[in-house]
Amino acid sequence: MNAEHRIASLRRRLVDEGIDAVLISGASNMTYLTGFEHVIDRAINAACLVTPDVSRFYTDFRYQEAAETAAVGTPWTVRVPKESLYVELCAELREEGVQSLAMESSVPYGRFKFVSEQFQGRVEPVNQWVEEIRQVKEPHEIERIAAAAALGDEAFEHILGRIEPGLTEREVALELEFFMRRNGSEGVAFDPIVASGPNSARPHAQVSDRVIENGDLVKLDFGARIEGYCSDMTRTVVVGKATERQREIYSAALEANGIGLAAVRPGLPACDIDRSARDALAARGFGGEYFGHSLGHGVGIDVHEQPSISPLNRDSVRIGSVITIEPGVYVPGLGGVRIEDLVVVEESGARLLTHSTKDLIEL
Ligand SMILES: [Mn+2]
Numbered sequence: 001m002n003a004e005h006r007i008a009s010l011r012r013r014l015v016d017e018g019i020d021a022v023l024i025s026g027a028s029n030m031t032y033l034t035g036f037e038h039v040i041d042r043a044i045n046a047a048c049l050v051t052p053d054v055s056r057f058y059t060d061f062r063y064q065e066a067a068e069t070a071a072v073g074t075p076w077t078v079r080v081p082k083e084s085l086y087v088e089l090c091a092e093l094r095e096e097g098v099q100s101l102a103m104e105s106s107v108p109y110g111r112f113k114f115v116s117e118q119f120q121g122r123v124e125p126v127n128q129w130v131e132e133i134r135q136v137k138e139p140h141e142i143e144r145i146a147a148a149a150a151l152g153d154e155a156f157e158h159i160l161g162r163i164e165p166g167l168t169e170r171e172v173a174l175e176l177e178f179f180m181r182r183n184g185s186e187g188v189a190f191d192p193i194v195a196s197g198p199n200s201a202r203p204h205a206q207v208s209d210r211v212i213e214n215g216d217l218v219k220l221d222f223g224a225r226i227e228g229y230c231s232d233m234t235r236t237v238v239v240g241k242a243t244e245r246q247r248e249i250y251s252a253a254l255e256a257n258g259i260g261l262a263a264v265r266p267g268l269p270a271c272d273i274d275r276s277a278r279d280a281l282a283a284r285g286f287g288g289e290y291f292g293h294s295l296g297h298g299v300g301i302d303v304h305e306q307p308s309i310s311p312l313n314r315d316s317v318r319i320g321s322v323i324t325i326e327p328g329v330y331v332p333g334l335g336g337v338r339i340e341d342l343v344v345v346e347e348s349g350a351r352l353l354t355h356s357t358k359d360l361i362e363l
Contacts, residue, residue, distance in 0.1 A: 002138070003035040003074050007055050009133045014052065014102070019124060021051040021093060022102040023115070028301040029104070029130035030057075031228065036070035039063060045085060048076075051098065058085050086111065090118035102126040128306065135298055135306040136320040141229060142344055145299060145322050148189070148231035149342050149353035151224040155179045156235055156356045163363055165214045165239060169194040172220075173207045180224045189223030189230035189303045200236065200335040203293055203328060214240040217335035223303055230303040232324055233354045234340035237361040246337075249329045250360050252284040253337040256327035257358065260295055264325070264343060264350035270313040277327045278311070286329045296324040299342060321345045322353070 010033070014022055024033055025047040031040045033048050034057055040046065046059040046067075055075045059067050067078045081088035093101065098121060103112055105125040116123045137145070158179045163172055173194040180188060195205035197216040205219075212218060221234040236253075238246055260277035274295040281291050294310035299322050307313060309323055317323065326340030339358055343350035 003033070003055075003076065006033055006035070006133060007050055007075055010050050010129065011052055013129055014050070017102070017124075017126070019100045019102045019126075020098045021049060021054075021100070022126070022129065023089075024048040024050070024104060024130055025111075026104055026106055026130070028305075029134075031301055032134050033130060034070070034076055035074060036067065036076075037228065039066045039070050047085065047089065049089065049093075051096070054096070058089055060085065086115055087118060090115060090120075093119055093121070100124065102129070104129070131306045134300055136318050137300060137322055137344075138320075141300060142320070142322060144227045144229035145231060145342070146344075146353050148185070148224040148226040148229055149233065150355075151180055151183055151185055151226065152222065152231045152233045152342075153354065153356045154183065155222065155224070156220065156233070159220065160237070160361065160363065163212065163218060163237065163239065165212055167212050168209050169196050169199070169207045169212065170209055172212070172218075173222075176220070176222050180222070184226065185224035186228070187225055189225050189232060192222035193219065193234075195219045195221075195336075196239075197335060198333055200337070201330045201332050203330060203336070203338070212239055215243070216240075217246060217337060219336060219338055221338065221340065223299075228301055230299055230301070231342055231353070232299050232303050232340065233342060233356065234326055234328075234338045235356055235358070235361075236337040236339065237363055239363050242360060242362055245331075245334065247360065249286075249331060249335075249337050252281055252286050253327055253329045253339050254358055254360075255284070256280045256291075257325060257339040257341065260325040260327055261341065261343065261350050261352070264317065264323070264345060266319045266345055266347065267316050269316050270307050270309045271311050273317065273325075274309050274311050274313075277325070281327060281329065290329050290331065291327060292330075293328070296326050296340075298323050317345050319345055319347060325350070 223232040263276035296309035328338035330336035
């Protein structure tokens with residue numbers, strides 16, 4: 001991990017925007033920027049301050065020892081304010097002659113207002129500064145995502161041997177989670193989605209106590225987390241023999257998945273990749289009312305990050321991004337199929353990290 005390189009990227013942004021300092025307090029962004037492992041969690045009270053010559057990590061007593069240990073050999077100095085973190089931080093900014101400060105637009109409004117008053121200089125809300133750096137992965141980040149994807153493949157293989165009529169969605173979801181955690185996943189990337197029968201027509205259905213029946217489509221969307229990095233995959237299976245209509249939906253989703261994957265090229269606008277798969281679905285009779293979400297998204301420290309592969313994103317995809325390609329066909333009352341792969345964007349196109357079969361599985 002090269003914290004130096006990540007901080008340098010942020011400093012270039014400061015220069016470009018003509019701002020003296022930036023304060024980063026989003027947990028995933030702080031994790032990325034510091035490179036600290038096993039320090040930053042969702043409960044932490046902390047902030048990273050970066051100026052042209054300072055990289056300082058503020059936290060409190062509960063995290064002091066872990067942060068100081070993690071900071072050894074890095075450009076970070078750890079500061080543990082005696083009283084209020086933001087009161088002390090603002091006092092230091094004033095002492096150091098900082099005139100303008102960037103804060104992430106995602107911070108709570110109360111904190112933004114408080115810092116604005118305490119600091120007394122110009123405070124600018126800024127959006128996606130660290131997220132933009134995060135969207136191009138370093139090789140060791142890709143290795144971790146690939147390891148999480150491999151565990152996802154194993155979990156899918158495992159769950160295929162378990163799904164049967166009579167089990168509830170919740171039991172299947174629990175088994176998926178248990179398998180991943182028992183085999184090295186740090187929690188899960190997100191609560192698994194197990195959506196059966198008519199529930200599978202809801203793209204982000206919440207797991208229910210519905211009992212799986214013969215003839216159901218069962219959509220499984222889940223991911224592991226390895227060394228701080230997520231994976232994400234979706235497969236849809238049929239319990240028993242598939243009907244003609246189920247086959248038709250499945251083959252449309254599968255074709256769109258293949259077309260979306262083949263469209264991935266560095267330098268191509270994300271919206272064009274999205275359109276390739278969307279047009280393929282429409283040509284099969286599954287236009288907008290059957291597929292209403294984005295084709296994919298970036299994956300890394302967070303399961304949903306930049307770049308978004310959506311009709312609205314005109315930015316080009318870049319070498320080193322890790323994205324999903326996940327077209328779906330959702331037919332209310334009948335069910336839905338989504339097939340989601342995780343890929344790395346390389347010079348020659350998409351390299352798959354998800355290796356589970358996409359042939360229609362009838363259990
Ligand atoms: Mn996804």
